[in-house]
Amino acid sequence: MDRLDVYKSLASHSNNKESFFLQLRSLPIDVIGDLMLNIPENFPEVRSLLPTMAPDQIQKNWNGxxxxxxxxxxxxxxxxxxxxxxxxxxxxxxxxxxxxxxxxxxxxxxxxxxxxxxxxxxxxxxxxxxxxxxxxxxxxxxxxxxxxxxxxxxxxxxxxxxxxxxxxxxxxxxxxxxxxxxxxxxxxxxxxxxxxxxxxxxxxxxxxxxxxxxxxxxxxxxxxxxxxxxxxxxxxxxxxxxxxxxxxxxxxxxxxxxxxxxxxxxxxxxxxxxxxxxxxxxxxxxxxx
Structure with missing residues (x-):
């Protein structure tokens, strides 16, 4: 997986929310999961459309x-x-x-x-x-x-x-x-x-x-x-x-x-x-x- 290619492909669809999520569905689920943990600041358009992760302490407290x-x-x-x-x-x-x-x-x-x-x-x-x-x-x-x-x-x-x-x-x-x-x-x-x-x-x-x-x-x-x-x-x-x-x-x-x-x-x-x-x-x- 080349993360940069993934970020670029999603960014190219970020001007249309429906198109963005359709492109997201074309990715393997592990890649989608990885995206939630690794969205660099220089792709603000991608960051704005995807949720951030809960703080680590909340994850640990609730899920171990x-x-x-x-x-x-x-x-x-x-x-x-x-x-x-x-x-x-x-x-x-x-x-x-x-x-x-x-x-x-x-x-x-x-x-x-x-x-x-x-x-x-x-x-x-x-x-x-x-x-x-x-x-x-x-x-x-x-x-x-x-x-x-x-x-x-x-x-x-x-x-x-x-x-x-x-x-x-x-x-x-x-x-x-x-x-x-x-x-x-x-x-x-x-x-x-x-x-x-x-x-x-x-x-x-x-x-x-x-x-x-x-x-x-x-x-x-x-x-x-x-x-x-x-x-x-x-x-x-x-x-x-x-x-x-x-x-x-x-x-x-x-x-x-x-x-x-x-x-x-x-x-x-x-x-x-x-x-x-x-x-x-x-x-x-x-x-x-």
Whole structure:
């Protein structure tokens, strides 16, 4: 990859936003990711159209790493997502309407520029700080604040081809998880897919106490085996508290639990990627009403 050639090719389209993002979609996803970290000041027209990255400390605090280490994981997830969507729906991500459910500071939103136009990209999060960082970074997408226990999504009248949710259901309480998939069902196309990540049983064996010292590993392993859903909430004072109930913590979910309890969805496949081995992708097809 010759970065200078990439910068020049994008700069030549910078006088027209639609043309610029069309040119951007012609690039490999890793090149697009690299662009987010390396846009020199002598290409101000390119810098003005692309978002900046969140500060390293925010990346580390929210995701455990930053810079290229985190970018490699993000790009690997998006490739796995793309592959799975093609395999389990027979469709492509290209030119589709996509929602990042629980978008955080937008690390994956910006990689969607590889697949579709900004007006087709949506992101929601229940924490207003997340959306504030997205906007400060200059992310071009449709952003909205969601609820911790949503009854619907904050995009009235919008139907999505695909919804993905990375490292969200790995933290939701049982009630919050059911509310989330129920809300998503109201906004998914009949031939669409909801893609979530869940933690496997083995996660509890390596759970760091520094992340949530309330976790009792033996209890979580037992709950995973007997109930199919294991959850330990984070401490008091969490912003994800609704009527005294903490809806956010650490979670593992089995496929059998999903099949038995999420009645509007059918599990059609799973994927893994080694860059984050405790995030299992689950592909869910909406059941027709």
């Amino acid at each position: 790493s930053s810079g290229y280490d985190l970018l490699l994981q993000s790009c690997a997830f998006m490739r796995t997502l793309e592959c799975g969507i093609n395999r389990y729906s027979g469709r492509s991500l290209d030119n589709t309407k996509v929602l990042d459910f629980g978008c955080g500071w937008g690390r994956l939103l910006r990689l969607l520029y590889k697949f579709t136009a900004p007006e087709n990209i949506y992101g929601c999060d229940p924490w207003d700080k997340s959306l504030e960082i997205c906007r400060e970074s200059g992310i071009t997408a449709n952003l909205a604040l969601s609820d911790y226990l949503p009854e619907t999504l904050p995009f009235p009248g919008v139907t999505f081809d695909f919804i993905y949710s990375y490292s969200v259901f790995t933290h939701l309480s049982e009630r919050a998880a059911l509310a989330a998939v129920t809300a998503c069902r109201k906004h998914i196309a009949d031939d669409g897919l909801l893609v979530i990540t869940v933690r496997p049983r083995s996660y509890w064996e390596v759970h760091p106490s520094s992340q949530n010292d309330k976790v009792v590993k033996s209890v979580m392993l037992s709950d995973h085996d007997t109930k199919g859903f294991a959850f330990t909430p984070h401490g008091e004072g969490s912003p994800a508290t609704v009527n005294g109930e903490i809806t956010y913590g650490d979670t593992s979910i089995t496929l059998a639990y999903i099949t038995e309890n999420w009645h509007e969805w059918e599990v059609v496949g799973t994927e893994h990627f080694l860059q984050d081995q405790y995030q299992r992708l689950v592909f869910l097809k909406p059941k027709l009403r």
